[in-house]
Amino acid sequence: SNLSGLTASTTYYVRAYATSSAGTAYGNELSFTTLAQAPLAIGDSYQGGRIFYLDGSGGGLIAAPTDQSAGAQWGCSGALIAGADGIATGAQNTIDIEAGCPAPGTAADICSNLVLAGYTDWFLPSKDELNLMYQNIGPGNALGLGNVGGFATNYYWSSTENTSGSAWW
Secondary structure, three states, rough: OOOOOOOOOEEEEEEOOOEOOEEEEEOOEEEEEOOOOOOOOOEEEOOOOEEEEEEEOEEEEOOOOOOOOOOOOOOOOOOOOOOOOOOOHHHHHHHHEEEEOOOOOOOOHHOOOOHHHHHHOOOOOOOOHHHHHHHHOOOOOOOOOOOOOOOOOOOOOOOOEEOOEEEOO
16 A cells, blocks of 8 residues: 655554454554655745745745746735735735735735645745845856746735835835
8 A cells, every 4th residue: 555644754553454244353563664854955846836945943935936926916006005024924915915905816816816736825925035035046046046936037026015006026
C-alpha cells in the first residue's frame, strides 16, 4: 500500500489483518520512520507558489508563480482604505480592501479569491512584501535565481494605499 500525508521525522507502526467468519488475524507489527523534511529556501516551489521570504521561525511568504491580476485596478479609486506597509501586513490589507471596496475584479479581489494547488490563502502583498518579492525572486535578484516570479515589469500593485486614488507599486 502507498501511504500519503505523513509527517516528517515521525515513527509509524503498521500491521496487516484479515477478517473472516472465523474472526480476525493480525500479522507482525512493523515500524518505520519518515525522513526529515529538507529545509526550505527562497525560490523553492511550495504550496502552489514560490517562497520569497522566510522569517527564521518556520514561517514565510509565498508568491504565486505567475501574475494573477495583470491590468486590474488595485481596489476602488476614491476610497480611502488605510493599509500597513510592513512585512506580514498584506493579508489584513487585502481583507480591508475587500471590505471597503466590494467591486469584483480588482487586484485585491482577484488575489483574495484565488485558488492555486488547493490553497486559498492568497493575498495582495503590502509594499514591503512586494519589494522583498522583487529583491529575492525577481529579475536580477541577489541570490542568482533568475526571474522566479515571472516579473514582466517593475510595476505591480501592492495592498498599501498611497492616496485615495492609488496604492503603492
